Amino acid sequence: WNLSKNTVEEMKSFSEPISSENSEYDFLAFMLDNQIYYVWDHTLYSADPDFSNEKIIRKDFDVLEALTDGEHIYYGVQSDIREGIETFYMTDPDFRSITPLGITAETGRVHVTENWIYYVKYDEISIGKNRVPGYEGDEIILEGSEIWRCRHDGEGHELVFRFDGELANTRPLHEIIVGDDIYTLYSYWNDDDQDDVLRDGDQFVSFVGDNFIIMKIHIPTGEVSYLDGIPD
Numbered sequence: 001w002n003l004s005k006n007t008v009e010e011m012k013s014f015s016e017p018i019s020s021e022n023s024e025y026d027f028l029a030f031m032l033d034n035q036i037y038y039v040w041d042h043t044l045y046s047a048d049p050d051f052s053n054e055k056i057i058r059k060d061f062d063v064l065e066a067l068t069d070g071e072h073i074y075y076g077v078q079s080d081i082r083e084g085i086e087t088f089y090m091t092d093p094d095f096r097s098i099t100p101l102g103i104t105a106e107t108g109r110v111h112v113t114e115n116w117i118y119y120v121k122y123d124e125i126s127i128g129k130n131r132v133p134g135y136e137g138d139e140i141i142l143e144g145s146e147i148w149r150c151r152h153d154g155e156g157h158e159l160v161f162r163f164d165g166e167l168a169n170t171r172p173l174h175e176i177i178v179g180d181d182i183y184t185l186y187s188y189w190n191d192d193d194q195d196d197v198l199r200d201g202d203q204f205v206s207f208v209g210d211n212f213i214i215m216k217i218h219i220p221t222g223e224v225s226y227l228d229g230i231p232d
Contacts, residue, residue, distance in 0.1 A: 012051040064107045101154035120144040128196045182217040
């Protein structure tokens with residue numbers, strides 16, 4: 001997709017891999033050293049931007065996602081906690097050195113910025129008894145109550161923000177980091193009668209159709225504000 005001309009050109013076609021068991025994760029792409037890196041059928045490839053000079057970098061590359069800072073590759077593999085929870089590693093482009101980063105997070109909740117890796121740390125907290133039709137389990141369990149960050153080499157892990165107090169029943173969704181601010185859609189549960197029982201209609205999400213509210217977290221101070229995207 002050429003953003004200046006707003007034109008789209010197909011570079012390569014991919015057929016469904018016969019051996020794939022995780023088709024939603026089969027194609028991942030990013031640029032590194034003027035090469036396109038992509039995962040297809042559990043194999044990591046590199047190629048020129050026009051997909052010529054294709055090379056196999058690593059076979060049996062079963063990852064949930066792969067990111068780059070322009071120098072290293074960061075990738076998440078399935079953890080033993082449950083499906084979709086990944087453990088993150090860093091490697092150089094030719095995989096001569098692999099470093100565990102001490103990050104356990106849900107897929108899509110790790111973000112590489114210029115100086116940091118931000119991640120929503122995986123945890124489980126019960127917020128009340130479940131009386132919601134169709135919601136599995138005896139309790140409502142929320143995941144990801146803390147946002148953390150570390151350096152690109154996995155050093156210097158530090159807590160950035162914790163959802164507690166008035167935000168104890170709130171969780172971020174689809175967060176992005178821009179400079180010193182985190183922007184995220186969010187959901188929360190509201191136990192109006194304070195009986196620790198959550199019922200149908202007690203959950204709120206900050207986006208419905210074209211209406212949305214974005215939570216903004218200022219990292220240095222922890223100040224929370226909201227951006228109203230509801231049309232007039």
